[in-house]
Amino acid sequence: MTSQVPIIAIDGPSTSGKGTVAKLVAEKLGFHYLDSGSIYRTIAYAGRMQNIPLDNEALLLKVLENADLSFKNDQILLNGKDVSEAIRSEESGRGASEVAVHKALREAILGFQRSFEKPPGLVAEGRDMTSVVFPHAGIKIFLTASAQIRAERRYKQLISKGNSANMASVLSEIILRDKRDLQREISPLLKTKDAIEIDTDTLSISDAVDNITHLFSLKSQTS
Ligand code: C5P
Numbered sequence: 583m584t585s586q587v588p589i590i591a592i593d594g595p596s597t598s599g600k601g602t603v604a605k606l607v608a609e610k611l612g613f614h615y616l617d618s619g620s621i622y623r624t625i626a627y628a629g630r631m632q633n634i635p636l637d638n639e640a641l642l643l644k645v646l647e648n649a650d651l652s653f654k655n656d657q658i659l660l661n662g663k664d665v666s667e668a669i670r671s672e673e674s675g676r677g678a679s680e681v682a683v684h685k686a687l688r689e690a691i692l693g694f695q696r697s698f699e700k701p702p703g704l705v706a707e708g709r710d711m712t713s714v715v716f717p718h719a720g721i722k723i724f725l726t727a728s729a730q731i732r733a734e735r736r737y738k739q740l741i742s743k744g745n746s747a748n749m750a751s752v753l754s755e756i757i758l759r760d761k762r763d764l765q766r767e768i769s770p771l772l773k774t775k776d777a778i779e780i781d782t783d784t785l786s787i788s789d790a791v792d793n794i795t796h797l798f799s800l801k802s803q804t805s
Contacts, residue, residue: 588613588703590798591711591719595771596675596759597732599782599790600725604707606791611705611798616698618708618715619678620658621691623669624651626677628660636677639684646690672740672755679759682709685768710769712777720805721797722777725790729756731783 590607594600601617608615626636628649634641652659658666668674681687688710695715698704706715712722727735733753740747763771773779778797780790 587699587701588721588798588802589699589716589719590703590705590721590723590794591716592705592707592723592725592794593709593712593771593773593777594707594723594725595727595729595732595763596756597736598725598727599735599787600707602787603725603782603790603794604705606787607794607798608705610791610795611703613703613705614698614700616695616704616706616708616711618695618706618711620653620666620669621651621695622678622682623674624658624660624665625649625687625691626681627665627669627674629681630673630677636680639687642681642684642687643690646687651694675759676755679762683762683766683768688714688769709763709771712774713772714769717774720801721794722774723794723797724773724777724779725782726779727782729753729760732756 590613592600592604601619604617605615607613625642625646628645629636629642632645634645636642650659650661656666657664658669692715695706698706699716706719708715712719712724730753733749733756736756737747737749737752740752780793782790
């Protein structure tokens, strides 16, 4: 089944640039944007705030049940509080990949993620957008880059925000997160057969955005 609403689904490993690329593609096309990673980050953040071990799925489901999670412009609100900055920490990223292994929790947020499928269109990014959440997306992209390049980008980001960072530990954190995302049983990160791979090792963000919008216009002409 192909959706009536145009969907561009973008998956890829952490720091591949998919967040920036997806957001710019959405802006360019005037589409809605879903950053699915921020949902996992917010659940991890909410769990930590309540001292809940992130391997306890039953308790995390309770946290989710009682949480009012919403997106407002560029802000992510948890029970009305803006947590956009707080969930960007390395700790929340790590926590997100720990909570993301829980099957029932992933199922519990499917409906919320799919509620973003609205006219005039959607650009959704994460790990299972192409495979599980929007398998009917008209355009599927696997955006990737080598672990070394991704670590360099993340290191620069951290330093530019005034954080202290160590290149070796940034790289090992990225490798660990990749491993967890690729090897987990439920909805692992994978490149679906119908996804187009874009490698951002040597490609600029704006070129990646242009490639995707070009693919979209070609697809719109033929359907
Ligand atoms: O994309 P981001 O780095 O914000 O994602 C944080 C973590 O959330 C990922 O490492 C992954 O474990 C998890 N995630 C996921 N499925 C998604 C999006 C994110 O499992 N669709």
